[in-house]
Amino acid sequence: MSWITNFLTSSIGRKLLMSLTGLFLILFLIVHLAGNFQLLKNDGGQAFNEYTVFMTTSPLIKVISYGNYLFILLHAVLGITIWLKNRKTKGKTSAVASKNEDVTWASKNMALLGILIFAFLMLHMGDFWLKMKLNQTNMIDYGTGPIKDLYENVYNSYSQWWIVIAYLVGLTALSYHLWHGFASAFQTLGLNHRKYTPIIQFVGKAFAILVPLGFAIIPLYFKLFIVD
Amino acid sequence: MKLTLKVWRQKNNKAAGQFETYNVEANEHMSFLEMMDVLNEQLIEEKKEPVSFEHDCREGICGTCNMVINGQAHGPQKGTTTCQLHMRHFKEGDTITVEPWRATAFPVIKDLVVDRSSFDRIIQAGGFISVNTGQAVDGNAIPIEKDIALKAFDAATCIGCGACVSACPNGSAMLFTSAKVSHLGLLPQGEVEHSRRVLNMVAQMDKEGFGMCSNVGACSAECPKEISLENIARMNREYFKAVLTSDLK
Ligand code: HEM
Ligand code: SF4
Ligand code: FES
Numbered sequence: 001m002s003w004i005t006n007f008l009t010s011s012i013g014r015k016l017l018m019s020l021t022g023l024f025l026i027l028f029l030i031v032h033l034a035g036n037f038q039l040l041k042n043d044g045g046q047a048f049n050e051y052t053v054f055m056t057t058s059p060l061i062k063v064i065s066y067g068n069y070l071f072i073l074l075h076a077v078l079g080i081t082i083w084l085k086n087r088k089t090k091g092k093t094s095a096v097a098s099k100n101e102d103v104t105w106a107s108k109n110m111a112l113l114g115i116l117i118f119a120f121l122m123l124h125m126g127d128f129w130l131k132m133k134l135n136q137t138n139m140i141d142y143g144t145g146p147i148k149d150l151y152e153n154v155y156n157s158y159s160q161w162w163i164v165i166a167y168l169v170g171l172t173a174l175s176y177h178l179w180h181g182f183a184s185a186f187q188t189l190g191l192n193h194r195k196y197t198p199i200i201q202f203v204g205k206a207f208a209i210l211v212p213l214g215f216a217i218i219p220l221y222f223k224l225f226i227v228d
Numbered sequence: 229m230k231l232t233l234k235v236w237r238q239k240n241n242k243a244a245g246q247f248e249t250y251n252v253e254a255n256e257h258m259s260f261l262e263m264m265d266v267l268n269e270q271l272i273e274e275k276k277e278p279v280s281f282e283h284d285c286r287e288g289i290c291g292t293c294n295m296v297i298n299g300q301a302h303g304p305q306k307g308t309t310t311c312q313l314h315m316r317h318f319k320e321g322d323t324i325t326v327e328p329w330r331a332t333a334f335p336v337i338k339d340l341v342v343d344r345s346s347f348d349r350i351i352q353a354g355g356f357i358s359v360n361t362g363q364a365v366d367g368n369a370i371p372i373e374k375d376i377a378l379k380a381f382d383a384a385t386c387i388g389c390g391a392c393v394s395a396c397p398n399g400s401a402m403l404f405t406s407a408k409v410s411h412l413g414l415l416p417q418g419e420v421e422h423s424r425r426v427l428n429m430v431a432q433m434d435k436e437g438f439g440m441c442s443n444v445g446a447c448s449a450e451c452p453k454e455i456s457l458e459n460i461a462r463m464n465r466e467y468f469k470a471v472l473t474s475d476l477k
Contacts, residue, residue: 095299192457
């Protein structure tokens, strides 16, 4: 084996990949949320639809989005294999659960939370990305030629309660995943410092609450104020 | 005080093992091990097999008195080994569950005794420094910044008990290995073999079949020496540095 495969298959190497892909996904969440906030503009969807034209045609965004799919898959597959391996190395667990208060529930359930997030992503991609790819989208013209009315797809999805609730469940799982994952990624990279770690932990917890909350506002706002 | 003990009994590595329930009469001044001694005397009088458990120093420095007590490695008292845990932390009538370390890399030999030779092999892989024998060197010949000396000393307090592995839901030995890497690597005396040490110790740790760290922190929380997670971060970055910048393959 070359030193590179040795490195990337070592326990610390695999965790490095988890950490880097996780941090990339965190960056992606910020960009994704910033774009989505245009759904909240009261303009019948014009700003959002114009923004999606840019997102679906820019070659740079194309490269980033394929990278994003690859990283999500890598993160998920690696995460599940790490989890399976760890269950083997743990073997029998003690009969009584430890009452240790220093340990968060999220940190011990990252794989379960990840699987929930993955299930949510499947629903989410099927609902928007697949429908767009299969051309199940109407066209709309704001005076600059016809473009896809993705706003209408969003509207139709978020008028169904079960979808709104599935989103809330998925985002709650994401929130817990980040509650542990954000700061954990820095620790994995070896960035633990008496000055910076408390700041990283604070930012991580704020991020874990505010970002999923930001995403959750959109379907709720549609269902409660626009549709009904 | 009257106590009910549920103790893990296992004849040998191949046997399945199960809990047996015993009643013992202890007093609050006893250490947990002294209470276990009372149980064993009782069992011997009843012509039954006493419970096997390891112990040596009984003063918190050898790292052998390993038991999972009510689900926690070394019991409920923070920063305390089983031998230093006193019965005053339990109440009359309590039921206490006692198990061996739980991790595949620590197979049970008998009852509460596990085989921790995997730790020895990790140490053999790099937990040493090379020094010239002969005249003892002046203790202060090499100046070391106080802060660094303290960090190295904190890491050096690890007694190699293995509580971290048992406490970890992943059965990971990162806290132990990182304590050893840090205690030697932080000091100029350990600088010479530093890159080689971190590479070899991590490789051996993986080979022994320990799990991967998820930064849960149960290790540090249940470690009798309260070894800090800072050491794991240090080992990770030293590992990256050794892989990416040294000539070692
Ligand atoms: C947008 C979605 C996601 C984000 C932002 C994210 C982020 C993160 C971050 C930052 C970590 C910490 C890495 C570390 O400790 O070094 C992590 C860990 C983890 N993630 Fe994700 N993740 C996402 C989706 C998923 C999915 C879909 C799965 C699995 C199906 C998953 C499974 C895991 C597992 C198992 C771990 C723990 C690995 C370990 O520490 O042993 N994640 N995630
Ligand atoms: S790090 Fe703590 S729990 Fe682990 S072997 Fe050392 S002293 Fe024991
Ligand atoms: S008997 Fe030595 S540490 Fe407990």
